[in-house]
Amino acid sequence: MPTLSPARVYRSDAGEIAVRSWCEQELGRARDLSSLGAVVADGRPTRVHTMPGGPATPVLLLSGAFLGSANLIGAARVLAADRPVLMADLPGLPGTSDSRRPSRPIGYGDWLDALLPLVTSDPVIVLGHSTGAAAALTALPSPLVAGMLLVNPAGLAAPASDAEYMRASLAWRISPTWRAGSRLLDTLSAPRPAGSGSHPLTGWATLVGRHCRSCPVPGLLRGEDFRDWTGKPVVVATGAHDRLMTPALLGSPARRLLGTDVHVIEDAGHLAPYEAPERVRDLLREVDRG
Template sequence: MSTPFPAHVRVYRSRSGEAAVRSWCERELAACPGMRPLPRIVADGRGTRVHVLGGGGGVPVLVLPGAGLGAATLTGAARLLARDRTVILADLPGQPGLSSPLRPLGGRAAAYGAWLDALLPQVTDRPVVLLGHALGAAAVLSSPPSPLVDRLLLVNPAGLAAPARDPGRLRATCAWRLRPGEDTSARLIGAWGGPAGPGPLAEWMTLVGRHCRADTVPGLLRGEEFRDWRGTPVTVATGARDRVVSPALLRGAARRLLDTGVHEIADAGHLVLHEAPEQVRELLRRGGG
């Protein structure tokens, strides 16, 4: 059943800003050899852009990025994962990227769960691994179980535990919002426990800071939002240096809610798909396909 957004706001501050972000995404995706766009999809009323990178014979994986991190930032990880399996990248509506610019103001988890449920049969006719990072993982947990889902891999997941209160992260976020640039973007990434320094991700975060409206860190899912995934294999992983949802925060919730442990990835923070894609590839391979 469709879950309408009771209220929404455009993620972009201006049409020119939207064009700048979309151009960056199109350029990065076009530069990835073998990456192809699917025709525009409407899932639960939300325009969605999906790209596919053909790969090995393993179970395909549908990758859902975290808040503020469009699919175009994951081309490096996609190339690595595609050595084993086809990779499907979907931009979440209401987040910077190529999908609908309308962001829900209320009922966000339920809206993303309904969107994912409607999206699945339009991008695959065989079971896939759902790989959700941060907000993408919350979308997975809020969607109903489906015969099109082989298993779940939740990386730095939002929704299982409330984010850590970190004054350093708050200061870095405020500085980035006030003066988005390479330095403040790099400091923000570092405050997440990620690889601080110049590079494509810092360039992307500068674009997002300049042209997109502020978003909140996803919080704890409410009971009515959390779907019963018992019976579906699930793996939870996070970086040892994650300053948003640390291993200590996740362990109890993962055991209580999903009956699983937490894989702790050394030398990684909140951006495991960017920092440690080889370890993500290994977790997918351990899943049996």
């Protein structure tokens, strides 16, 4: 099989098929989930899935950092108790959307600008996790955005340099074994009970390590890339155990750039939508209240 361009997340055509097939199988098992098919946003084929829900404002979930739609079906069900849920995999990340990476973080914002009118005619809350938050921050304010919840957000600050995470990440990139994948995920998560075995996402991490190029968390966005979200409710949150986007790291830029404090999710690391969906649901209710 030919090797794909470095601008693509997959190392090979066979690797792309393997990752997409895994995602499709997981998504296909969820009978309460529907697919809008592939919409083309900013020239990038994008898969969007929907889940019916309660009467509150719908949410568009944009995930990043090891979490795609196929990993967040359980979280979507928690959020759907309040509201309809839309989930879109970002381009250039492992999942079901376009494999090409934007050349700059603002490219995610261009993609989101194009995506919104294709998937909704009513305002939604944009829930951006990690790189998904960078997409939200660099999108143009729109009547289709009722507010934003940014969780473990990339873009507000450069990720912290955590030695344990860096060692685990390097070991996983060199040799993406089951053990290395579980160790990496443990550095991205809140501490788990002793004797609980491999991290539940280890199979996914092993698959991604074998077939995908590294997807670093975006650093600090340039000043001109930030949009003015004045007048829209914006809530920022991160995990108490997040080694990359720590509460201390995010506090000052969140106040300076967005006029808000940082909510700390006690039982979560950098994978908060997966680890603590009930707390994310509660934070969405805060966005509702404006």
